[in-house]
Amino acid sequence: MSIRHLDTLFAPASVAVFGASERPSSVGATVWRNLREGGYQGRLYPVNPKHREIGGVKTFRHVRDLPEAPDLAVICTPPATVVDLIRELGARGTRAAVVVTAGLDKTTKQAMLDAARAHTLRILGPNCIGMLVPHLGLNASFAHIGARPGELAFVSQSGALVTAMLDWAASRGIGFSHFVSLGERADVDFGDMLDFLGSDPKTRAILLYIESIEESRKFMSAARAAARNKPVIVVKAGRSAAGQAAAASHTGALAGSDAVFDAAIARSGMLRVLTLHDLFLAAETLARFRDGRSNQLIVLTNGGGAGVMAADEAAALGVPLARLDEATLTRLDQVLPANWSRGNPVDIIGDAPAQRYLDAIDVLSRDTGSAILFIHAPTAIVPSLEIAQAMLPRISAGPQHLLGCWLGDSAVAQARQTFREAGVPDFNTPEEAVRAFSFLRTYRLHQEELLETPPARSAAHAIDLQAIRAIIDQVLAEQREILTEPEAKALLDAAGLPVVPTRVVGPDPDEACVAAQSLGYPVVLKILSQAISHKSDVGGVRLNIADEQELRQVCATMLARVRELRPDADVQGFTVQPMVRKKHAHELIVGASVDAVFGPVILFGAGGTAVEVLADRALALPPLNMPLALAQIRRTRIHQLLKGYRDEPAADIHGIAGVLVAVSQLLAEVPEITELDINPLLANHDGAVALDARVRVSASRPAGADHFAIAPYPAELVEFCDWQGQALTIRPIRPEDEAQHLAFLQRLDPEDIRLRVFYSRRSIEHTELARLTQIDYAREMAFIATRGHGSSEETLGTVRATVDPDNDTAEFGVIVRSDLKGTGLGHRLMRKMIGHLRARGTRQLVGTVLRENTGMLELARSLGFEERANPHDPDDHATRFVVLPLQPGH
Template identity: 35%
Template sequence: VYPDLKEIPAKVDLCIVVVPAVYVIPVIEDCGEKGVSSAVVITAGFKETGKKGAELESKLAKIAKDLGVRILGPNVLGIIDTHSNLNASFAPTYPPSGNIAFISQSGALGCAVLDQCRGEGVGLSKFISLGNKMDLDEVDFISYLKDDPQTKVILGYLESIERGKEFIRVAKKVVKEKPIIMIKSGRSKAGRKAASSHTGALSGADEAYDVAFKEIGIIRAKTLTEAFEMARGFSSQPVPGGDRVLLLTNAGGAGIMATDACEDYSLNLTSLTEDSVKKLKEKLPPASSISNPLDILGDADPDRYRLALDTVLQDPNLDAIILLLTPQTTTNPEGVAKVIDELTKKKEKTILSCFMGGEMVNPAISILNKAKVPNYKEPEAAVRVLRNMINYRFIRERKEEKVEFFQVNKTDAERILKEEMEKGHFEVGGVNALKVMSAYGIPTVDNYLVRTPEEAVQVARKISGPVVMKIESPAIIHKSDIGGVKLNVSVDQVKRSFNQIMENAERFLHGDDEIVGISIQPMLKEGKEVLIGAIRDITFGYLIRFGMGGKYVELFRDFSTKIVPLTPSKVEEMINETRIISRLLKGFRDEGPSDINLVRDSLLRLSQLVQDISWIEEIEANPLVVWEKGGVIIDARIRIRKEG
């Protein structure tokens, strides 16, 4: 025992700090003097306790950075490496050695995970408690685990991500090598931010994580049980070579449940080759169902399972097999498990099992676990895991695509927005919002801003046809709701309509709320109404949205969201992910297709706009009216960051 760190004669690689919070900084200063490059600060009492703790943590961060000491923590459970027998934690249990790395932002949850791993025999390569993430965080550790030879699967529990864009960049590289399965807590509406448009109102902090994880290829689990189910599949079985799946069962009910789950998860229940069917018909009982599911009947013994499994393992039409078993009177679960162990050792197909039951199947499940054939209590769980394993194959093979850039008038767009800011306007709508869109080559309707009835009549005569009249005010979002829109107005109705709209707006507005004027546009022919918009997420940057537009946005909630920047393939995904508007744009019943190319182009240009002008907080065009050829934005709104 040494009185302090500096007295240790040998080189120190890692310092584990468990002193009271007020003494942590002197210890880290000793680390710097001693040449210790890394420290695990288990000590609590920092920013998680309030303002004083946050100030202490900020001071600690600066000193550690100046000294070149990297810190995990503070306020962590610690770190465990089972392959080097390192236990730098105060966890009450030590997990078995394995190939799953677990990262946790919650120390208490980490204790539960470690206990569960020990109880269920799930092996971990690393356990990392992140704590306050003052220095090292999830970005650093997933980057490290990418090249860790003892880790095959990365599993994590996160409550927040601070370095969102860096997380996306690093995680995209990691998933090409190893699957990342993540639980992200905080799915409630409490984290939703106030917003001034449909785009903002439909978004929320949790949605941003969903979108980002999908963009990266991270598998998001809703529960700890679901996460470990998937981790066991990835850690013990090869990723399927394709999506062709066979169900092998001794119970019709279990086979039906698995079939329903396969349909829910869009798995391809493929047909066996003629050769396989012939072999099975020759050797299985006549009552067997030689199809998919392959039902070998309730009296199936280990020899019948051997015959069936050996045949289908050699079938070139299959990529994966789910083996189902229920413990009936003549069933020998342990014998069947031994057959599975023997036959699957040298096969490349993905094998998952579902031995349903309790005491009668538990010894068999132990055999399967040792054979690295993961077992699931219910068919739905096995199917869900297999679906995610198949998805991961496509994620790993996904190619990066170049971002397209257009010739645009960025100068004009910035000038318009800066002039609005100088006037104290941080909500820009109507004519100026449309001008910004137009500067980026997004087609907009002819729009005229008027401030008097006489100007309105003059503009209407110039248009020479029915017009649309709309109130323009930063304080009025849903114009129709307050009587701020008049459609199909003839020239002789313009003056009266102008006065009615102004009266309706004045009843709605309060105090210093400003009326900019009234916009007048030509009354256009009907088309398909879509919404395109973007909102800045504090973690991941801009989210861009496409969906059904017009007044039914919130009713149908038919939309798709992606992370900026968009690419042509991401735009195609967005359109196809919508349930209703994609079908309408492609042509429905006796209606012809609309100009989808215009929608694609507009989304790509909107993506460039928010990349170029990063002080836009939120932007929305609703609706973009799309015809068989061409289309225009009728209304738009932009919200600017005040510090922009």
């Protein structure tokens, strides 16, 4: 259902409380009291068959007795009553309910949902604390304390945490736009809340406490949409194995791998923090600095010790301190005393008057790529408030690049308040300020990944799907799960990955010697057995065999060793491969598995036999392209070695990234793959090659693009057709189209842009252009018509439709190149979009058209659109609203 009727849930005109009571300490009494005392101005109805009135307010016995269908029902009655109440409320016309009641079993919960869905009634809960909307005075909860109005939305899976957080926030003066306890999330879940709050004008940032996620694609799609609009910050419980087990026990849901959750957060443009305190710290910083571009820090302080503490924390968190160039140092020499620190941190000495701060800020502000951390320790020479007031004109004069840290308490309280009122984020300690800035840097990296939506299939990686299918089908036909090493390498080779040549021989040493002779010494010998997956564990791998005599000896020794340790294993023989010697080589691991929550996941890191001990790895969700693969590599420690150091040349990082992209494509094309390990992947400046591989498959087909948590590029929608004697391609827009799309916009006449109300101008910023080309295909679609190929391809027209989260209504815009108007191209693009939306079940397609745009209105009429007055503004006579029903019966 997503956001349908959530506006009624969070902004009801009337509320009925079922189970309202006067019994002290009861849930019904607490909810009723909170609603009456919270300042809510809507109509309130207590419902309880055992009372005639509660606190002087007439009480109603049943749903049918109420004077109207309440917009919102809060249910605090026993579990056995919930289903009938929901059914009666839905039939009466209520469209939202908060089910506080706990103890609903699986059957009762499903019956409740079935009763609600018949009337599209939305349910928050069950087993939840409730929710608060402070700017409406709405406290539909049994929390012990209310919340003050503000611009932060807090959504929690834990009810106990809701009450604790309310108490904590109240003591610190933190306000909220919404405060929501999701409970068991039978209906309204994190995805729904992200959809609703992402477009809520009263919410500046969204804070989430999560224990588990079930519908990963819905969650990721909603998160990516919300994160484009405002900061979304997450605390996820269950970081350790013990914590994950506890979370699963508490929620009754399977907790996914914490590392996979981290990868999902990065890919969706959100920020994860580890503590509730950091949740608010990050929210404050991101809301103030979100549009800035500062990537390094300058510390300005009147105390050397505080500066050192900031520098230490920056080093620990990987935050770069800006290096002051000679010109900056010279300018600072002119305004600071001779004994200033002449470096960063910039220590302007403890006796600094207000003017010294101003002069230093003026010089340092010229470095627009850096944020300034202002640290002040109170002195008896100059009152802190005087310094704060003197700096106010500088703060309000330009873009905000300043973080404040007033050390102390009462002596700096007024100065701290002055900074806060001026919009400067303020922190209690230097370490806290640096940590907040590190959140900002991480958040920006995640925002960059948010803008990438690659295809499931990469044209750069040829894949022999027929050969791969033959291998997979043979293994499954033999009722096996694990591919032999030769099979695994053949599969990788067919997928376009670099693999070392491998010969399969029987247990006879003579066969091994013949293979080694053809490959050339030195060689590597490995045991071949379908029952032995990790060959090194049983002495089944021998490297660098120099000649035939040594090879024969190793064959005999290896067979004896394996038979001793694994007498149950059927040994088919050996594999022989050349001993690959790469100068300056690194052992890496590339792998894939299927997470229980987020589906297919790709791993990269330091490889070799000590892979578990090193634990240097980064995970990413497919589909991957080169920018995303490179970002994944950068998240590992071994990346520093791959970049080169001293006399060690840099490895072919782009070649390594290409392997990751190829694995991503393999997971999309072959849904049977459940596990894949390439270890080691040997890489140096000349490239990379897979020396060993392990693949597990399953007939249940848990991988494949359909199971990706992020919808990949829908290549199946590409269409080739003839248009006016020319070959035309109509396809979904893709991230790589950015430059081509800009060229298209630049060829449009300004008047055409104005009439279509599609783009505001021909020249737009990269970030805005990226949002047009790097779209979430689960939420919107843009088809472009192109001619030509490769570098000569040009865009001739485009149609775009944005679908609401309920898949009820899509709003379109269409435009063709100005010199191609009247050629029927717009009609063809619209038919493509209409067909796509019908297939995905969208109910109607709508658009707003300027009345003077007769061409567009005529096109709409020819396609079957109906013209109506603007439903959002009946007094608007300049535009017309066009509507096309897409499904039978609508």
